[in-house]
Structure formats: C-alpha cells, structure tokens
Amino acid sequence: MILTPLLKRSAKGLSWKSLCFFSSTTSRREIRDVAELPERLHPEYHDTKHLELLCLHWPCPPRNVLITKKNSDPSITKSLVELAHHIHTTYPHVNLILEPHAAEEVHEQLCFPVYSSPTPRHEAPPVLRNKVDLIATLGGDGTILHASSLFATAKRVPPILSFSMGTLGFLGEWKFKEYKRAFREVYMSGAGVRYGSSLFEEDQPAAPCPDAPKESIAKDPCDSSAHIHPSTPMGWSSIRGMSMGNGRGARILLRNRLKVQIVSPSSRNPPPPIHAMNEVILHRGADPHLAIVEVFVGGRFLTEAVADGIIVSTPTGSTAYSLSSGGSIVHPLVSSLLLTPVCPRSLSFRPLVLPANTPITLRLSEKNRGREVDVSIDGVKSSVAVGVGMEVRVWGEDIRNREGVWCGGVPSIVRGRENGAGGEDHWVGGLNGLLKFNYPFGEET
Amino acid sequence: MILTPLLKRSAKGLSWKSLCFFSSTTSRREIRDVAELPERLHPEYHDTKHLELLCLHWPCPPRNVLITKKNSDPSITKSLVELAHHIHTTYPHVNLILEPHAAEEVHEQLCFPVYSSPTPRHEAPPVLRNKVDLIATLGGDGTILHASSLFATAKRVPPILSFSMGTLGFLGEWKFKEYKRAFREVYMSGAGVRYGSSLFEEDQPAAPCPDAPKESIAKDPCDSSAHIHPSTPMGWSSIRGMSMGNGRGARILLRNRLKVQIVSPSSRNPPPPIHAMNEVILHRGADPHLAIVEVFVGGRFLTEAVADGIIVSTPTGSTAYSLSSGGSIVHPLVSSLLLTPVCPRSLSFRPLVLPANTPITLRLSEKNRGREVDVSIDGVKSSVAVGVGMEVRVWGEDIRNREGVWCGGVPSIVRGRENGAGGEDHWVGGLNGLLKFNYPFGEET
Amino acid sequence: MILTPLLKRSAKGLSWKSLCFFSSTTSRREIRDVAELPERLHPEYHDTKHLELLCLHWPCPPRNVLITKKNSDPSITKSLVELAHHIHTTYPHVNLILEPHAAEEVHEQLCFPVYSSPTPRHEAPPVLRNKVDLIATLGGDGTILHASSLFATAKRVPPILSFSMGTLGFLGEWKFKEYKRAFREVYMSGAGVRYGSSLFEEDQPAAPCPDAPKESIAKDPCDSSAHIHPSTPMGWSSIRGMSMGNGRGARILLRNRLKVQIVSPSSRNPPPPIHAMNEVILHRGADPHLAIVEVFVGGRFLTEAVADGIIVSTPTGSTAYSLSSGGSIVHPLVSSLLLTPVCPRSLSFRPLVLPANTPITLRLSEKNRGREVDVSIDGVKSSVAVGVGMEVRVWGEDIRNREGVWCGGVPSIVRGRENGAGGEDHWVGGLNGLLKFNYPFGEET
Amino acid sequence: MILTPLLKRSAKGLSWKSLCFFSSTTSRREIRDVAELPERLHPEYHDTKHLELLCLHWPCPPRNVLITKKNSDPSITKSLVELAHHIHTTYPHVNLILEPHAAEEVHEQLCFPVYSSPTPRHEAPPVLRNKVDLIATLGGDGTILHASSLFATAKRVPPILSFSMGTLGFLGEWKFKEYKRAFREVYMSGAGVRYGSSLFEEDQPAAPCPDAPKESIAKDPCDSSAHIHPSTPMGWSSIRGMSMGNGRGARILLRNRLKVQIVSPSSRNPPPPIHAMNEVILHRGADPHLAIVEVFVGGRFLTEAVADGIIVSTPTGSTAYSLSSGGSIVHPLVSSLLLTPVCPRSLSFRPLVLPANTPITLRLSEKNRGREVDVSIDGVKSSVAVGVGMEVRVWGEDIRNREGVWCGGVPSIVRGRENGAGGEDHWVGGLNGLLKFNYPFGEET
C-alpha cells in the first residue's frame, strides 16, 4: 500500500513540540487512510436575492476538509500548518485531509493525525471523491484548478474556500489573514436555517447529522481521544465560544464547468467525460506547423480552423488562456461556452460565445497528414495526443438538475463584504486590480 | 386628424384596374384608421425540444398584420403589393396595416382598404401598439430594427416575419419567394393545439377568438362586404384549400432586448425606458474630441472610459456595431449584455459580456467640460443629447415573467429547414454566408 | 490692423512691478507686430551616431522664439511668464513671440515687449511662418499638435522644444523644471561647429549671422534699448556666464508628417496640401450610419471600407487615434504611413503599414447617397466636409531633399539623458510610463 | 562522399526516351557534383523609377540555376522536369542544380546531367553558396522559405524566381504557365545595359563574362559536348531566336531579412548569425505553461512578456505568423522589424513596429524555473532549445552597404504587368485575393 512509507515516517517527527503544547503519543503525527473517514456530506445551494449567488447549506457541520496547497513554497507550507492547527483547535471534530506530498511534508509538525490517499496528479481516487466535504486551497489560481481537477470525473465538487497566497490570482477570493472568519462562515453556513432567526441566541443544540452517534465534545484539541472516532459528526452548537452574529451563510458562486471527451474514430465506447473549470485546448504544441481542425457547433459544421490551436472555455476561463488569445471577458454567471482560436491563419476568425448547452466538436482534419496535436485541460497536458480523425467533444455541464436543484459546477465560496454585499465586487475588483482592465494612460503616481 | 389627406387621396386612384379584377367601389382603395381594427391578439410561446427555440401559438388566427418595408426601393414596393394581394386573397379576414408613407404609396394599387396611422419615425402611437398581431418586414436588417422600434416602448412586440429583399441582412430569415409558405406557417401556428392530432383531418372548425361574432366567410376576396366588419375574426378552418400537413408550428427565436433610460441629474421622474434590439451607443459624434464616460456595472463603478464611445449591446447586436468595434460574436440565446468600447484610449479595455440582468450605467463625466455626446438606439440618433452629469441606464429585459411565461423580447419567426430542423442553422449559416466568418485564405474559385 | 486693441491695452498694466525690477517705460509691455522681426533662420540637421537622431545646428543663435501654451490653465500661464523672463534675462537678444490670446493675457506681466500676430486657429499667417526660428510649447500633446499646425502649410517647421505641463503627453519631451538646461542646450546647439573643439575654451566670439550688424550687448535685461533693434542677431559668445561644457548639441527627432489634399471632382486646381503630424481621419461624425469609402493605394484600388471612418496616420500618430482603433504602435523613425480603419463592418480589415512615399486616396463612394463625412486633421475638424465623389489624397512628406539635406518633418528636440544617450529612451519610456504597455497583471504595490 | 549513391543510380534511367529526342550516352543522366561548376555570379541591383523596386543586372548571363521544389507532389515533379528541359533546350549553357532528393527523383528523366550536393535540411553547404547564380522555386511559400534558408548563413542570396504551384502562396509571384517568359526575362536582365538602346537591334554579341573563354554555341540542346565545359559562360547573343523586344529587365523586390543569434550566457563566442526571411519565434512549444521572456529594444529593457511566445518578424513575415497573432500587415518595403507577442497574458501588449536597425534581445527569464522554450526560424525548429538565461538576439540585415550598393536581402523577382507596371500590384492583389483582406459582408455570388 502506497501510504506505508508515509506512515512509517511519522515516528521520526522532532519539531512538533514547538506547535503542540500537550503531551501526545507519536500516533498523533500519523498519516491515516482517507478510507477511514465518514462519508461525504452534500450541501444544498439556495437561491438568494444577491443576483445569482447562492447560499450554502450544510445538512450538518462539515467533517472532512481537504486542504491543498501550492508546492515548493515554504511560506505556504507554514500557513498550511497554521490553518490546520486553527481548524483542529477550534473545530475538533473536523478531520483534515492532505494530498500525499503535503501530508508527508507537514504531518510531523502537527500534533494530530491527518488523512491522505495517493492522488495521481490529476484525478482523485474514488475514495477521496467520496469523503471530502469541503476544500480549502492555499496558493494561486493554479491551486484552485488543481483542487477542481481532483474532482474532474465527479459530478459534484465540494465547496472550495480559496486563499490567495501572495501569488496573485483572479479566482482566489480570500486573503490568508482572513482565515478564521472565512472558515467559520463556511463551517456554520446553513446552521441558522433549522432554527429560524432565534438560532444561537437561544443556543439550542444544532441538529447533528442523522446518521451520527451522539457524543461528547473533545475538550482538548490535542487530546487524541477525539480522533479515535473520526466519523463522529458534531452539531454546530458544540463549537464553543461562537458568537454567531447574524448567522450569515456563505455565498456561493457556482462556476460552470465544461465536459470533455476525447474520442478516437475506432473506439466503440467513448471514455467518461472529464470536467474542466477553465478550458480545453487543442494545440500544435511542439510541432512548428499549423494544426487544421474542423469545428462543429450544435452538430453542424461551422468552420475549418487553421491555427496554432482552438480553445473551448468556460466563462471562468474567459480571463485565462482565452483572454490571451483575444477572447472577450465573460462574467462567470453568463451561461455560455467560448470558442476562441489561437493564432488562426485567417483575418476573420472572431471569438464566439455560445449557449452553454451547445455541443462543440473539434476534429483533427485529415489534412494534418498524420501529425498529432496536444490536448490540455486546465493547463495540464493530456497523456493522449489527438491524431487525425480523432475528436474532442465538449459541452457545458448542467448545474441544475431536472428538479431545479443546483448540483454541478465548482461551488466557489465568495468573499462578501462585511456589509453583506455580494460577489460582483470581487469580479469587478479583479478586472481592475488584477487584470488592469482599461488601465488609464498617464504617469504613475 | 392627420389621416385625412391620405383618406382623401384614396378616391383619386387610377391604377387599380391592373390589379383588381372585380368591379369595386372606390372605398376599396381607402386608407382607414387603425383605430377601427379589433384589439391585438397576444400569442403564447411554448418550449420545444429544439434547443431554446419556442413554438408560436395563436389563441385564434391573427387578424391585423402590419407590413413594413424599406423605403425608396421600387422593387420592394412591388413585392409589398404582391404580398398584400396574396394575404388578402388567401386570408380574407386579415386586415393589413401599412405605415403612412407606404400606405399612401401603394393603396391605389390595392383593391381593398388598408389601415394606417401616423407613426413618427421611431415610436408607434399607442393605438398601433394595441392593434398589431403580427409584423411582416420587407427589406434588410434596418427594416427589422425599424419594425421593432415601433414597439420600443411596448412590453410585448408582435411576432416578426422578416423577408430579406436583396439587401443582405443577418437578421432576415426568409427569402421573399417563400412568402406563401412562410405566411401560412405563421398564420396556422398553434392551430393544431386545440384539437390534438386529429385537427384538420376531421376538418372541424377551429375555435374563433372568444369575443368574435360568428360570421360567414367572404367568398370574394375583393368583395367589400368582407371589410365592413374588420373586427370579425375567423377560425382557421375558414381558410379554404389549406392542406394542413403536419401542422408544424412556427419556430420563434425570442431575441432579448435591452432597456434604456436617459436620465438627467435634475429630472425627478426618469422617462419610461425605451427598448433596443441591437444596442445603445454613446458617441462623440461630430465633436472631434474624446468622450469621457464613467461606467457602472451592477451599481458599482467599473471604469472611466476615454473613447469615441461606448456600446451596450444585446447578443443580437453582437454582429452589428459591437462587432465592428472588436466585440465577440455572441449567440442570441446567450442571456447577456455586451459592453464594448469604441476606440478607447487605452490598451487594456477589452469587451465584456455581462449577465443580462446586470444594470449598467453610463455617466458623462464632468471632465467633458460641457461637451455633449450623441446617443443612438438601433442606429437612430436620439433627439436628446447627453450632457455632463447625465446618465444612460441600461439593463436587460426580462423575457419571462415570474410565472415563467415567455412574454418579452422580439419574437423572430425562424425559418426552419423543410425537415424540421431548427434555427441554429440560420445563425451558423449567417456567420459563414454573410459575415464571412473565418473565411479561408486562398485564391477565389 | 488687428493688433491695435492689444497694443492699446499695454498701457494699462499694473502688475508689472512684481516682475520687472527696473524702471521702465510702458513701451516695454507692448505687443509688437511680428512683421518687425528679422527673417527666420533655418538650422541644419546633421546625422549622428545615435541611431537616426539628428543634431541641430544653428547658423547663428536663434533670434525669434514662439512660445505656445495650452489655454485656460492659470498655472501654465504662470510658467509661460517665468520662461519668458528667463529667456529675456539670459538671452537678451531673443525676441519672444506669443499667440494673440496669450500675448494679451500676459504682456502686462512682462517688462519687455512681446511680438504677436493674428493667428487663425489652424494656420499661421505667412508672416509668422517667415519669422519663427524656434518654438517652445507649454502644455500637452495637443499644444504640440497645435504648434505644428501653425506650420501646416509650410515646408519647414521650426524646431520644437516641448515642455509637458502636468498634462501628461506622449510627445512632450521635457519637464518644465528643466527649462533652463533645455533652452540653453537648444540655443547653443551647433555653436561649437565653427570653431572645432577649441570653442568656448578660448572664448572667441561666435560668428554672428552674416547679415547682422555688430552691436553691443544690452547689459540690462529690461533696458529697452535692447529692443529697438530687434533684428540684431548676436554671436553665442555674447551670452555671459555660459559654461559651455562639452558643447553638446540638441538632438532632433525628425517626425515625418503627411500631406493632405481635399479634392472635389469638379475643382480644377486642387488646394495646396496641408501637413498633419498625427493623422487625417474621415469619419461619419454626427451621422449615425456607416460611411463607405473607396481606398486606393499607390494608384490602385485596394478596398471599399464600410466603417465609422478611416485613418491615415504617421508613425507619430500611431500612438494616438490609430492606436485606439486597433493599429500597431510604430516607432517614429519607421518611414511609413498607417492605414487604420475605425469600426469597419468587416471581420478582415486589418491595419496596414505602408511605405511613407505611397500615395493613398480615400474617395467617398456614390453609395453614401448624398451623405457627407467629416475630415479631421490632428484632431481639428476641417471646415470642408467631404461629399460623394470627393477625395482625400494623402502621401508622406519627404524629409530629405534630393541633395540628401534634412529639411521636412517636425524637428522635435529630444531630451537626452545626462550621459548623452539618445531619444530611444523617451519612446520606450513613454510606452511603459504613459501607455502602460504590457502592464503586468497583479495587484498594485 | 555522399553523392556517390546518387551518381551510381544515374545509369539505371529508363524513362528518358520520352523526353530526350536525340541519341545520348548514359552520362547525360548523371548527377554531378556542384563543386565542378563555375563560380557564382553576383548581379547588381539598380534603382528604378517604380517606387523602390530594383532592376536586376547580370554581369553576364547566369550559368548555374538551382531549382527547388515542394516535396511529395508528383505534379510539381512533372513541372520541374518540364522547366528543366525548357532551360536546357533554350539556354544550353545553363547548368541546373537540384537538391539531392529532387536530383535523385528526376535525373533519369533528363537527358542531361544535373548538379547536386548534399544539403542538410536548413543550410546549404558552402560549396552551394558559392555556385548558385539564380534560384527557381516550384511550390508554395514554404518552398521559397526553404530556398532562402539554404542561404541562411550567406550574406547574399541569389535572385529567386518563384512559381506558385497550385499551393497558394502570398510570396509566390509567377504562375507556372508563365515560365518561359519569366525565365527569359530574368536571364536577359541587364543585357541591354551594355549596349544602350541599340542592343539587339544590331545583334552584337553580348559581352561574355570577363573570365569566360570564348566558345561556339552548342547547336543541339541534348548534345553532350555542351556539358563537358560547364564553366563556359556565354554571351546573351548566343541565345538563338530571342526577340529582345524592349529589353525590359527583371524587377526585384529586395526583401529584408533579419539576423538571429542564439547566445548562451556561458558561451564566449556567439555563433554566426542566421538569416530569417519571415521571422524568429520563441514559443512554449510542448510545455503547457506560459513562457516568461525579457525583451530588450535598442539595448534597453522594454518589457517582460508572459506569453505563449514572442515573434520578431520581417515585413515579409508580417503576413505569416505575426498576422495570426494579431500583428499589422506591413508592406515589404517598409524598413522595419515587428515585435508581436503570441497570446500574451496582458491586456496591453500591442504589436510594435520598430526601425529595421534596432537590435532586439529576447532573454528567457529566471522565472521560468528551468523550463526551456522552442526557437523556430521561418517555420523550422532550431535544434537548440533556449534555456533560462539564454538570449535570442535579432536585428535587421543591412541591404545596402556603405557605398550604397544593394547587396543583402532576398532578391525576389517580381512579376510585372505586361505594361510595365511594378510589383505593388502583386502585394495589393495578394491582400485581396489570398488574405481576403476586408472581405465584404454579404451573400456569395
């Protein structure tokens, strides 16, 4: 079992004393198997009055939190440890999951066990997909894309709480220093629903999840007894010292994903679709020559693109590669797909914005004479190159099922302003602050 | 009363003999007042399986048809007469409405009365808005825009059946030579609904509109007795010789409009909003200097545009002025607004695509030092220029009311293919055929 | 005579005491007629090793300096007075010319006469063109364009020393606080040539201009005796206290102009060409409809532009209107003309860069049906509108005559770095500092 | 010696009879070594009145003609044989050089020897560079680029006569069916100069090249005696049956090349520069991540490009890759370099046009963390990848030496119109015919 080397290492920890103030057995610095965790909770998303932002509602407090982080940045690793400690101390029933590399890197600095599971670079093992209630990311846009990619074959992505860490990003919502407020807001989100406005004031116990055995709360954040029943969910009222204030729920921006299938003409069964948060791109890659791609829209032939490549992007991805290729900026709430050419050999290939439910097919033309093109999804090159006759099929994900329930997309936890204003702010702010949108001419001040 | 000169003229007709083969009184070549017509019918729009095209359903056959045409083109005038005759002959209960100029131009060539009403260039008088069931346009995109503008202050625009007349257009759906099939398809649309599949087979009389007195059908298309009760609606079964075939209903593309309000800081009551089909543009016009416009999105300050102008466009308008200014092409079914600058003095003002329900405000900055800018809606310059401090407020029209009923937008009758395929075809076809989208390099054939 | 009212006013001055420390007669605050001044000197421009910057060489010190300024900015008016005083005090033989409006505004604050002449907004009267040796501008790009426009019909523009005054500009070279160094550098430029390296060291008198009577130097800057012989040129050695240092000459960037002729089909004799520094543009102006313009290049039909307008720009103008319309940025030393469409109704009208000597003709097509378009040169609308059939003919100015002598263009005095580096600096600096070229994404610091 | 296998094969020819009508020895179907040929002739290029096209002047008739062709297209191979025969028959003293692959492919179909030499894909061996007087290309733009690349390290490229072969191209000038006229025009070009207007009328023998032994003309085109002295140049008068007409010389468009040096920080001696006809590009290639490149212009830091790549292009290349990346179209006679980013992660990186003599340096930033980028020159990937710290240095080639003699560039033989009009025609024609420049909206005819 792949985890063994990690588990072995746990005994060698030396630095934990600086972080854990209680005596503890070495078992506390263990890496445990994610499989031991209780099943994933699926929150609901309710409509709100703030444009189309949704409100997060947990059925009961989240239990399993995956923290992903950008690699090779020691200061981010430090922040991870800080966040882990905070969560462990304040929300003792929350189990922390780390990716193997991070788990190995930090578990000795933690006085409590973390959970992990071997995750190949771009898809979480089924077990992970069945366990994670909530994701927190520490890094830039790439870290969020990576977190989303772990659920690339899953229908439902856990809500993502993203902290931008110096690395500036357009998708990141929260500053790390806000982590306490942010985590509490997410953790408590929906708690008020069951009790109306009187919740927290009367301090009634919040409903534990139906299948959860009642249990006393661990008093000591480093008391290992809290960990021997990791599946024990606790009601929100168990969180001591919470001043619930207005009980404001976390705001969710459901970012549409797109679905991608790489189909070869010979294959009988097309592979299951992979979801992308930003885009899928077909690109000449290392070949110095133009690629020739036939583009079909809604089942009809649209055009033959002779170009470096072709991007099909979500509105979220409209500020990523598509932007660099001349695409318009599309607000994430415009239900649509973008078709943007990369360096087309034509004066008249203007980017298109299509309804999200339009199926788009990109077929590598016979004219490429045997040459292959690269396919990348959210910046990660597919191991499968696309050869002549092969097709990349793309269409938008439904984020509402037939009953009108919001269930797809990437639920991004939006940072509201203190006064309760919505997430528009962030997007407009991102245009100006990050993309330097319409940056005025004139000398710097 | 303004119509008097027109009505007077009707007695002077000399050329009618060439067109009317029956003896007739001069009254047949009259221009009558639109006010005499029965009240407007409001069709319903039902969802279909063809993507998001809707299906037109008349409560009972349409009675009042407005035909608009491009001016100063004799061959179009000829086509108007041909179409009018066809409608009168085949659908004797249909009343034809013409714009004053056209009425005066052609009524002497018609052996039946037409209805008219003084229509100032860009807004129909309330009476017209209360009478027209259906519009047919003969011309180019400009004629469709004009027809739509006649309902610029109305919540509901009648369905528009557009014939492109040599003048190539992107919005025009039908070729004139298809007018018989086209008109019948629209006229009959929804007839089948009340009778299930057995309609027409059993040849039962279609339900006349509730308020309509039963009446016998005029046998003679030029028999003036048909006209003395213009308010008499007839059931569909009264149309002789109709082979109803599959009773296929007309397909509707509901084109979102945007709403525009020009507000001056001093004014207490903002004027009622005007609807645009393509776009509203603020432009420096004759002033050779840059305009400075503050742009607010969703109530928040987005940016200060220093530019020739700023366009807020519908997806329909994305292939019009916005395209020339570098905007993306947006499919009419993507619910959105486009914000496209015209010649901005910035390297970084990229066009934006926003959710249709985002309110956008364009305010003329104090920095313009007293200069005014032009406002044009769908290519027609507003009589009001915008001065410093004044605002243009724009937001998308709701095309569905709270009960989910489709009611706004411009209901454009889409030309399906014989085999029943939907309107996507036309859009993709328009990109390739008209806009020369991604036109391939290489020698002409 | 138009100047009379100005001259009259000169007696009423009250504020002069604050500026002039010597007793003086009222005549000192006079506005005199430019015609009284000695004839204009024509400097030579010599090749240098610094890329293609040239070196300015006066035949003898400049005598008549025109100062133009931006209007309605009191702080600029103050700077004008400061600069005028400095020049008068340090270079007593220099005569100052102001535009009528400025002359009237400031002459009472000056204890010496200024020269002026009625200048209609966009063309200097011939007399002015024959008198001005050097121009100094105080303002932004618009002020430089205006200065250049005063010589729009002249073959040779005097060297322009431009001070940017808060109003940021791309063309402005110098900061006002550098005015002493700047003026001296220009004034002395070329002085060293006649004497080789020993100049100034041996302090020999510099050669006065051949036709100039020898004369003693006015000791007192406000001594009116200095003014009674305004035509007296002085050798450079007369400038007291000059530490000549390395005798570095002023660097000149010769900015190519383009020549414009508006020709109507009926007219026999085309008008004399007008020169533009930035561009000429044909634009629909107040008309809300597209203009249709036939474009001929090198005498051959290139294309029919259906657009808001068409720009023909110099490389200098490539960072002005052409940039806003999507044109490339062209370095002023690339001998070329830019053809840039404004909002063309075509997906495939890419901006063109043509050799400077290519004649371009823009003809208003018959298809405009009688509509006229506006013509603007350097941001000033021509009084002549262009009607159907009329042509705007454009071609680049020769800046070198047959003998290879540099004589055309707008000689812009470039601000070198102290260490003698050339003007490239300014252009690259302007891209980054002013145009925010390739402004990096990411949060502001 | 690499040629041996080729030479051996020559005896196996079977198909020659269909082409050669005279008895011949097998030696005629030989492939000989280029080294045997007489030294290359360097023509002169004289200024003309037609804008900046030049006129070709041979010192004596060209002797060694290299024909290159597109590979794997049998119809082009057939045309090659036809052209070779025509040349051999009509200009018996001309020696034909083929690339090894083509030589092997066709020599058995020729009743005379051809010359060849092993040419690695992108650089001719020195021997070839010293032998070729004239190049004829049969293919598309790629074939012309390839021909030019054979002289990528040479200062002087022989004149190129390009025939476009079905494969449409922007650079190709001549249609194959014009080959007789075209070849004669080039061959004779400059012949008239030595004799003034009386040339050909008096039919005096044209001057043979100084070092050429006088010799009688081979009467029989397939007479092998003509070949035993391949170094024998003949005067133009030896071409029988030439009706010299107006003696019009071939028009030359000297296309500027750029020079590229790939320099690693450690290397002491930078490699000799390679010339490019279209462009050099740095590109991320197979790496799915952005490349970070520091750009220096004229020795000064301009900007840090975060992008797919950066192109430095000639005006000739402005219609190639740079165009696809959004660059302007620059006429080949505008002496300039284009700096065009490929998919830059910035809203404000506009393409630049710089003076041809500006040195540009592209340095791979440290921020790429060890990643390498691809370098391609004229569509051929360099074997050297560029690693962190390495630089690509680019500057324009001087096409005139200090004495003002035209000597660099790619001398492209322009197809004039019968009436003697210049090459502008072709460029404007190419924009319209090939690039579909400003292709008008509207239905196809």
Ligand SMILES: NC(=O)C1=CN([C@@H]2O[C@H](COP(=O)(O)OP(=O)(O)OC[C@H]3O[C@@H](n4cnc5c(N)ncnc54)[C@H](O)[C@@H]3O)[C@@H](O)[C@H]2O)C=CC1
């Ligand atoms: N020429 C270009 O613009 C290229 C862009 N990319 C983009 O990079 C993404 C992968 O990101 P990384 O793994 O971090 O690669 P990376 O390290 O190459 O960085 C990509 C950059 O794009 C930004 N970014 C990513 N998604 C964004 C979004 N939705 N909106 C605004 N900015 C966004 C990131 O902050 C980062 O600055 C891909 O999905 C693709 O969109 C990838 C290659 C080339």
Ligand SMILES: NC(=O)C1=CN([C@@H]2O[C@H](COP(=O)(O)OP(=O)(O)OC[C@H]3O[C@@H](n4cnc5c(N)ncnc54)[C@H](O)[C@@H]3O)[C@@H](O)[C@H]2O)C=CC1
């Ligand atoms: N530079 C430009 O591109 C300009 C464009 N316009 C457009 O013209 C419209 C008014 O049309 P007209 O009265 O006929 O003026 P017009 O006679 O000036 O023609 C406008 C052109 O735009 C086309 N057009 C109109 N709406 C379109 C659409 N939705 N999609 C594609 N093509 C469309 C028409 O077919 C016609 O070719 C305005 O709404 C504005 O969008 C107006 C002025 C300048």
Ligand SMILES: NC(=O)C1=CN([C@@H]2O[C@H](COP(=O)(O)OP(=O)(O)OC[C@H]3O[C@@H](n4cnc5c(N)ncnc54)[C@H](O)[C@@H]3O)[C@@H](O)[C@H]2O)C=CC1
């Ligand atoms: N949409 C646009 O970009 C428009 C641009 N203009 C430009 O304005 C010029 C006239 O200038 P003003 O009288 O000051 O008018 P203005 O007061 O309207 O300002 C024009 C702006 O362009 C800048 N500018 C002028 N020439 C420039 C150059 N060569 N490079 C970079 N920036 C330059 C000025 O600094 C100023 O910011 C015209 O020649 C035209 O190029 C004029 C109208 C519209």
Ligand SMILES: NC(=O)C1=CN([C@@H]2O[C@H](COP(=O)(O)OP(=O)(O)OC[C@H]3O[C@@H](n4cnc5c(N)ncnc54)[C@H](O)[C@@H]3O)[C@@H](O)[C@H]2O)C=CC1
């Ligand atoms: N996305 C793009 O536009 C790409 C363009 N290229 C271009 O291809 C060139 C190499 O050509 P091939 O070997 O034939 O490769 P190729 O077979 O990939 O074709 C390149 C295309 O560019 C055309 N072309 C080449 N030079 C041109 C010029 N100066 N003006 C107008 N069209 C031109 C050719 O006719 C051909 O259609 C490179 O120098 C580069 O400029 C190469 C890769 C991608």
